[in-house]
Amino acid sequence: MPTLTKLYTMQEASQHNSKDDCWVVIDGKVYDVSTYLEEHPGGDDVLLGATGKDATDEFEDAGHSKSARELMETFCIGELDPAPPAIPELEIYTKQPTDITQKLKDLTKQYWAVPVAVVGISVVIGVLYWRRR
Structure with missing residues (x-):
């Protein structure tokens, strides 16, 4: 045996x-x-x-x-043990945004509008100024 x-x-x-x-x-x-x-x-x-x-x-x-x-x-x-060590399986998950993360995203969405509005107003004022001349 x-x-x-x-x-x-x-x-x-x-x-x-x-x-x-x-x-x-x-x-x-x-x-x-x-x-x-x-x-x-x-x-x-x-x-x-x-x-x-x-x-x-x-x-x-x-x-x-x-x-x-x-x-x-x-x-x-x-x-x-001659067997190779087991590789642990990775957990894949989606991280849910926290309140702070969501607030930052909202602020960045709002702040892009300010520069675009300033440029738009500047273009309108420029066109009106050139028409008067």
Whole structure:
């Protein structure tokens, strides 16, 4: 009978980021290293800094020994879910104008008439003036 492996998302793993509850993701596997923080030769800051992201590159760059890799397997609690994260559906709605917005719209409708009226009156006065001459 095959062993069922628990799948975790990166978001789930990143929520475990304290000294009392620390998970890291390395090479697609999720490790609960909470009990190992004080024993880690590089210090607990290294492990705490690796939470919330895939720390595979950092782990490989550190040049861990074969015994460190074997010890690491004892902390494995599952695997990273290979499915891409779900993209939330956007809500599309029409924003109803507020009273202030509506009042501003009304004022702009009224104020266009003033310059047009001034220009119209000026044209009429100009025509009358030129007729008298």
